């Protein structure tokens with residue numbers, strides 16, 4: 103049997119009806135047999151400060167770091183806020199990057215997909231996020247690029263992707279399955 107890789111999925115929106123959460127859940131359902139996706143929640147992480155992280159780091163930091171560390175791969179599904187990464191997602195990235203020298207992200211094959219009701223599909227957030235991933239040593243899938251525009255009408259009431267969006271999500275997650283296999287951490 104081929105390997106099965108666990109994927110920590112980070113969603114950059116805390117909104118109950120988040121389009122990006124729907125994207126993440128749809129990808130979990132469409133994932134190829136070698137990927138097992140699970141959302142890692144980021145909404146309860148205190149804003150990062152080295153002061154609170156010093157002697158007795160918050161339990162939420164430790165739980166989050168362990169969840170990322172124990173995953174084989176990391177997938178980011180994010181909206182764009184003011185042409186960049188939402189603060190809540192950047193905060194999670196910062197929390198996972200410390201303590202210095204013990205980053206939870208290091209070497210895990212990653213991918214980014216952004217979704218927006220707007221016309222450019224979160225392009226700015228998608229690429230700002232990639233900048234951090236370079237520094238964090240996350241080999242990030244280049245193709246297919248995934249900017250889901252006009253995403254306000256991409257899902258039905260039950261969170262199912264429309265027939266026009268589903269093939270795009272399917273090809274993205276299939277490619278990511280191959281990317282994880284090729285770039286798995288030794």
Ligand code: FNR
Pocket residue numbers: 115116117119120121122123180181182183184185186217218219220221222223224
């Ligand atoms: C937005 N939105 C937005 N959209 C976009 O395409 N580019 C942007 O720069 C911004 N900026 C922005 C800032 C802030 C503070 C908010 C709250 C929203 C709109 C955004 O794409 C929309 O609210 C999405 O529905 C958010 O994603 P979720 O929560 O549905 O996953």
